[in-house]
Amino acid sequence: MSPELINLIIQATGESLFMVSIAALLGTAFGLPIGVFLATSRKGELFAAPAVNAMLGIVVNATRSTPFIILVVAIIPFTRLVAGTSIGSTAAIVPLTIASTPFIARLVEAAIREVDAGLIETASSFGASPLQIVFKVLIPEALPGLLLALTLAVVSLLGYSAMVGAVGGGGLGDLGIRYGYQRFMPEMMLAVVVVLIALVQLVQSAGDYLARRVNRRLRHR
Amino acid sequence: MVRFEDISKVYPAYRGKPGVNALQGIDFAIPRGSITGVIGRSGAGKSSLVRLINGLEKPTTGRVIVDGRDISALAGHELRLAQRSIGMIFQHFNLLSSRTAAANIALPLEIAGWPKAEIRGRVAELLALVGIADKHDRYPSELSGGQKQRVGIARALATRPSVLLSDEATSALDPQTTRAILDLLANINRELGVTIVLITHEMSVVRQLAKEVVVLDSGRVVEKGHVADIFTHPKHPITQSFLAEVIGDSLPVSLASRLVQEPLASGHAVIRVQVRGAGAGNTLVARLARELGLDVSLLSARIDEIGGQHVGSLTLGIPGGESAATRALAFLSQHQISAERLGYVA
Numbered sequence: 001m002s003p004e005l006i007n008l009i010i011q012a013t014g015e016s017l018f019m020v021s022i023a024a025l026l027g028t029a030f031g032l033p034i035g036v037f038l039a040t041s042r043k044g045e046l047f048a049a050p051a052v053n054a055m056l057g058i059v060v061n062a063t064r065s066t067p068f069i070i071l072v073v074a075i076i077p078f079t080r081l082v083a084g085t086s087i088g089s090t091a092a093i094v095p096l097t098i099a100s101t102p103f104i105a106r107l108v109e110a111a112i113r114e115v116d117a118g119l120i121e122t123a124s125s126f127g128a129s130p131l132q133i134v135f136k137v138l139i140p141e142a143l144p145g146l147l148l149a150l151t152l153a154v155v156s157l158l159g160y161s162a163m164v165g166a167v168g169g170g171g172l173g174d175l176g177i178r179y180g181y182q183r184f185m186p187e188m189m190l191a192v193v194v195v196l197i198a199l200v201q202l203v204q205s206a207g208d209y210l211a212r213r214v215n216r217r218l219r220h221r
Numbered sequence: 222m223v224r225f226e227d228i229s230k231v232y233p234a235y236r237g238k239p240g241v242n243a244l245q246g247i248d249f250a251i252p253r254g255s256i257t258g259v260i261g262r263s264g265a266g267k268s269s270l271v272r273l274i275n276g277l278e279k280p281t282t283g284r285v286i287v288d289g290r291d292i293s294a295l296a297g298h299e300l301r302l303a304q305r306s307i308g309m310i311f312q313h314f315n316l317l318s319s320r321t322a323a324a325n326i327a328l329p330l331e332i333a334g335w336p337k338a339e340i341r342g343r344v345a346e347l348l349a350l351v352g353i354a355d356k357h358d359r360y361p362s363e364l365s366g367g368q369k370q371r372v373g374i375a376r377a378l379a380t381r382p383s384v385l386l387s388d389e390a391t392s393a394l395d396p397q398t399t400r401a402i403l404d405l406l407a408n409i410n411r412e413l414g415v416t417i418v419l420i421t422h423e424m425s426v427v428r429q430l431a432k433e434v435v436v437l438d439s440g441r442v443v444e445k446g447h448v449a450d451i452f453t454h455p456k457h458p459i460t461q462s463f464l465a466e467v468i469g470d471s472l473p474v475s476l477a478s479r480l481v482q483e484p485l486a487s488g489h490a491v492i493r494v495q496v497r498g499a500g501a502g503n504t505l506v507a508r509l510a511r512e513l514g515l516d517v518s519l520l521s522a523r524i525d526e527i528g529g530q531h532v533g534s535l536t537l538g539i540p541g542g543e544s545a546a547t548r549a550l551a552f553l554s555q556h557q558i559s560a561e562r563l564g565y566v567a
Contacts, residue, residue: 119317126332126377127302127304127305127329
């Protein structure tokens with residue numbers, strides 16, 4: 001493979017990592033509080049607001065059921081408003097964030113719901129406020145689950161990021177489509193797939209390792 | 222002091238499930254510094270009752286006064302401040318798996334906003350108090366059940382509460398560990414003067430630890446008083462059934478299967494004697510033998526001490542047919558000892 005092509009792969013990998021990491025960061029920033037709220041706002045729970053919970057649930061489901069490629073195109077005006085442009089890797093972060101936020105929120109909700117309700121009662125019994133319960137009990141206790149959820153979100157984002165080539169987002173997926181498919185360069189296609197596989201393996205292993213490190217539920221040495 | 226004033230607690234009907242009257246007409250006081258057992262079958266309302274004390278539940282009607290304050294009327298920050306003077310321990314310990322023993326004990330202090338340096342000193346003190354100073358850096362997954370409950374007790378005592386609530390705290394522990402935990406609670410009550418309210422379905426826990434007992438059935442207090450009084454003269458069938466668990470007044474199987482109701486000329490009459498009160502059973506068999514000249518045989522016996530009083534039952538075999546049995550029963554009733562004829566065995 002020529003050095004030009006290798007440079008293209010390196011550049012595309014950089015674009016993918018940039019889009020995915022910023023989108024994961026923003027998606028977590030929005031998704032974590034939404035997920036915590038979804039997990040604690042049903043009737044009789046810590047921040048009981050069943051109506052808001054139900055409404056938020058509908059919004060989350062609606063966003064999650066929109067195919068990503070349609071979402072990317074549909075929100076182009078919004079993307080232009082936020083990023084100043086609708087083309088390029090920076091612009092692609094907007095739809096990636098919007099797609100990953102509800103996904104992360106649902107994963108966070110599931111992880112938080114795994115925490116034993118008895119611990120919430122215990123913390124309440126010694127006078128913890130709802131926010132103290134969230135930060136001192138729920139999030140630390142759910143941390144292994146939260147790390148695994150985040151790992152899953154990053155892996156999905158890598159997949160999503162392949163689609164933003166449709167709006168000039170760049171990245172590995174875009175490279176694979178343009179060179180590998182449209183220019184019929186199978187070795188390019190193969191190279192892109194190999195890099196993606198390696199990235200996913202890396203992310204998953206790192207996530208698993210961290211989740212195991214913070215998991216004190218099982219004895220480990 | 223904890224005082225319940227005409228409490229009722231109703232859980233309203235929800236999603237097709239009918240409403241439940243969890244507690245009705247609860248009106249009694251728990252004296253300061255006492256150890257009070259609340260005993261009842263599951264569903265009797267014990268958990269609801271104990272959760273009224275620390276404001277985790279609100280009564281439907283009535284008031285709960287803790288240390289002169291109506292805790293049922295408090296909410297928000299006021300309630301959270303009041304909850305710091307009421308500690309609670311749980312059947313399943315409810316420790317944070319992500320924190321070490323020391324950090325678990327520190328949690329209520331962090332929540333109360335103690336400075337870090339003071340927390341460190343207090344935690345060391347508490348670990349020593351509950352006898353696990355060497356487990357400072359251990360995670361709950363590395364501790365035994367008894368050690369976990371010791372951490373739970375230390376955590377409950379961290380903010381120096383005046384009341385300690387125990388929600389079936391020994392029900393998940395083996396008998397030996399239960400004994401050690403109950404001893405620890407007794408020490409804490411003696412040394413710190415903390416009022417202890419323990420809810421349990423186990424008579425043995427009340428017997429070992431409590432001085433006062435409240436018997437709960439279907440959301441109502443059916444009996445209450447000193448442990449010794451209640452269990453030497455149980456009135457309510459529920460109390461009697463709890464007592465039966467301790468004194469074991471069921472007949473040995475081999476004996477029960479041979480028991481007949483018709484008097485037999487040869488063989489023994491089977492008489493059960495209830496033992497209640499100081500020294501009641503001590504000389505009974507000897508006196509029957511001496512004063513009535515009967516060769517009394519002891520078929521089964523269980524005598525226990527509850528609050529300094531003997532409580533138990535003896536099953537006696539009296540030879541000599543119906544007349545001897547009648548004489549023995551007359552002798553016992555003359556001495557105000559309650560006894561009944563169960564039948565005869567060959």
